[in-house]
Amino acid sequence: xxxxxxxxxxxxxxxxxxxxxxxxxxxxxxxxxxxxxxxxxxxxxxxxxxxxxxxxxxxxxxxxxxxxxxxxxxxxxxxxxxxxxxxxxxxxxxxxxxxxxxxxxxxxxxxxxxxxxxxxxxxxxxxxxxxxxxxxxxxxxxxxxxxxxxxxxxxxxxxxxxxxxxxxxxxxxxxxxxxxxxxxxxxxxxxxxxxxxxxxxxxxxxxxxxxxxxxxxxxxxxxxxxxxxxxxxxxxxxxxxxxxxxxxx
Amino acid sequence: xxxxxxxxxxxxxxxxxxxxxxxxxxxxxxxxxxxxxxxxxxxxxxxxxxxxxxxxxxxxxxxxxxxxxxxxxxxxxxxxxxxxxxxxxxxxxxxxxx
Numbered sequence: 001x002x003x004x005x006x007x008x009x010x011x012x013x014x015x016x017x018x019x020x021x022x023x024x025x026x027x028x029x030x031x032x033x034x035x036x037x038x039x040x041x042x043x044x045x046x047x048x049x050x051x052x053x054x055x056x057x058x059x060x061x062x063x064x065x066x067x068x069x070x071x072x073x074x075x076x077x078x079x080x081x082x083x084x085x086x087x088x089x090x091x092x093x094x095x096x097x098x099x100x101x102x103x104x105x106x107x108x109x110x111x112x113x114x115x116x117x118x119x120x121x122x123x124x125x126x127x128x129x130x131x132x133x134x135x136x137x138x139x140x141x142x143x144x145x146x147x148x149x150x151x152x153x154x155x156x157x158x159x160x161x162x163x164x165x166x167x168x169x170x171x172x173x174x175x176x177x178x179x180x181x182x183x184x185x186x187x188x189x190x191x192x193x194x195x196x197x198x199x200x201x202x203x204x205x206x207x208x209x210x211x212x213x214x215x216x217x218x219x220x221x222x223x224x225x226x227x228x229x230x231x232x233x234x235x236x237x238x239x240x241x242x243x244x245x246x247x248x249x
Numbered sequence: 250x251x252x253x254x255x256x257x258x259x260x261x262x263x264x265x266x267x268x269x270x271x272x273x274x275x276x277x278x279x280x281x282x283x284x285x286x287x288x289x290x291x292x293x294x295x296x297x298x299x300x301x302x303x304x305x306x307x308x309x310x311x312x313x314x315x316x317x318x319x320x321x322x323x324x325x326x327x328x329x330x331x332x333x334x335x336x337x338x339x340x341x342x343x344x345x346x347x
Binding site: 012013015016019035036037038041044045048049050051054055058061062065068071072075076079080081082083084085086087088089090091095099102103105106107109111114115116118119156157158160161162163164165166167168169170171172173174175176177178179184187188191192194195196199212213216217220221222224225226228229230 | 251252253254255256257258259260262263264266267268269270271272273274275276277278281282283284285286287288289290291292293294295296297298299300301302303306307308313316317320321323324325327328329330331333334335336337338339340341342345346
């Protein structure tokens with residue numbers, strides 16, 4: 001019963017993710033045409049990969065008929081942040097949880113689903129993550145299919161607004177946490193400022209957005225961890241719990 | 250067929266990246282700095298991904314700015330995730346219709 005409740009909660013929280021994914025994956029579907037993928041191939045890729053930056057990068061590589069190794073390296077680098085998220089998630093689950101859950105949960109590690117999962121109070125119930133995955137993954141796959149089958153079906157104003165829903169969700173994860181843990185506020189400000197600087201200065205043009213995210217995340221998080229180490233009593237899950245309480249007043 | 254091999258290769262690579270830390274790290278990490286680092290990672294990543302990318306989602310930047318500020322204010326005041334997300338979505342849609 002408790003699993004069912006967590007699953008339904010995950011589904012509800014996953015709806016903004018589904019909407020956002022649906023929009024982003026339409027553009028993925030349109031781009032997939034450039035790699036001469038069929039509609040089925042594009043949908044299978046979205047279903048099995050679930051990575052926007054990685055899939056975008058793959059199209060040029062596949063279109064060029066490049067070696068498999070090149071594809072592997074590019075995916076490994078672009079998706080390195082999932083590795084960091086996976087580390088964080090390993091500390092968020094109950095260590096007595098059956099092992100196979102780790103194998104299934106790993107499938108759902110994306111920026112957005114991870115964000116929802118880490119915002120949960122206390123230990124993470126895998127069923128919450130499955131709930132979010134069960135709405136988000138179809139959204140991602142069907143959007144891709146729609147994108148490759150039909151360009152220009154939805155007016156741009158609606159696509160833009162659906163994109164906003166995705167960012168609104170990000171903000172709704174980190175801002176309440178910042179209110180509860182004041183040290184997060186300057187850290188978030190520095191993150192945004194540094195991100196804007198990377199974007200504006202042409203010196204950084206050669207860095208892809210996936211790499212940019214990795215560099216900034218590693219540098220700022222490490223700096224914050226050294227300068228503002230979190231006291232032993234408020235460990236990762238309790239800090240996240242503060243954020244969670246803010247999410248659901 | 251070759252396309253399916255490409256898709257399989259990238260799916261396996263991405264899955265390994267996702268699954269290895271989650272399956273290997275089966276104990277609580279005790280190092281304080283590393284724990285703090287892992288705590289900060291999600292918030293820093295989300296902030297970096299949100300800004301300034303959020304400003305370029307509409308053709309007229311001011312609309313995206315309004316959506317951004319509205320979402321920040323709502324979220325800071327503990328409005329639920331669902332309302333923040335769909336609220337700024339509806340706001341941006343309405344402003345574009347003006």
